Amino acid sequence: xxxxxxxxxxxxxxxxxxxxxxxxxxxxxMTQAGGKVAVMKPVQTGTGLPGLTDIEFVERVLDTxxxxxxxxxxxxxxxxxxxxxSKISGIQIDIGKIKTAFQRLRSTFDIVIVxxxxxxxxxxxxxxxxxxxxxxxDLPLLIVTRxxxxxxxxxxxxxxxxxxxxxxxxxxxxxxFPASPGLAERSNPxxxxxxxxxxxxxxxxxxxxxxxxEGLIGGIMELARPSFAPSxxxxxxxxxxxxxx
Numbered sequence: 404x405x406x407x408x409x410x411x412x413x414x415x416x417x418x419x420x421x422x423x424x425x426x427x428x429x430x431x432x433m434t435q436a437g438g439k440v441a442v443m444k445p446v447q448t449g450t451g452l453p454g455l456t457d458i459e460f461v462e463r464v465l466d467t468x469x470x471x472x473x474x475x476x477x478x479x480x481x482x483x484x485x486x487x488x489s490k491i492s493g494i495q496i497d498i499g500k501i502k503t504a505f506q507r508l509r510s511t512f513d514i515v516i517v518x519x520x521x522x523x524x525x526x527x528x529x530x531x532x533x534x535x536x537x538x539x540x541d542l543p544l545l546i547v548t549r550x551x552x553x554x555x556x557x558x559x560x561x562x563x564x565x566x567x568x569x570x571x572x573x574x575x576x577x578x579x580f581p582a583s584p585g586l587a588e589r590s591n592p593x594x595x596x597x598x599x600x601x602x603x604x605x606x607x608x609x610x611x612x613x614x615x616x617e618g619l620i621g622g623i624m625e626l627a628r629p630s631f632a633p634s635x636x637x638x639x640x641x642x643x644x645x646x647x648x
Contacts, residue, residue: 410515412542416557418521421578423457423615425547426518427464428627436636441512444475445501446520449482454616464620476504486526496528523564534568543573550580550588562599574604581609589648603641605631
């Protein structure tokens, strides 16, 4: 079973980076490795948009059904930050409610994967960020980033921000890696590892048949285990990967 003590907090270098696909793939991988895994999305915004929510997509991949209030305590229609969406709805987010839901899952499951909204500095309440929630839940971060131009700056800033807040980065996953990588994509994995000092814990390939909104799981099950390092239940080897580029 994967070695994470009690779970992991999935964050990204930007919104739309593919955190939900990585969350679902990681949950599948850890389950196949023998873990009893739950996935939590503390705050979901944009529920008024057509298509599946993030938790619904995870459920489809894992072929399971969560009690929605248990795994997604706050849900808002507007596709905004949790702070802005909650203000429009007139509902103030209670961090204690999120923590209680997490502890309930933690008491039942071996590993709880928590998917944040956007990046570390996205506000949940006035003066309270996603980074603060990760800290209060006492979870290490798994950072999801993109493979191409611009990712060095975004990834380094996220790792630096995590370090300033005393958050452990258990690894970085590069998502949507192209089948025919250009020069930037070929060189970025090694540079990211060197710049940040954080391990590359996986590289997930681009799969055009995957869509969270449309509920299309594509080849996620076949791609999952080879895309994550052994610490996450997979078989990914960075040096072997780099040798093929």
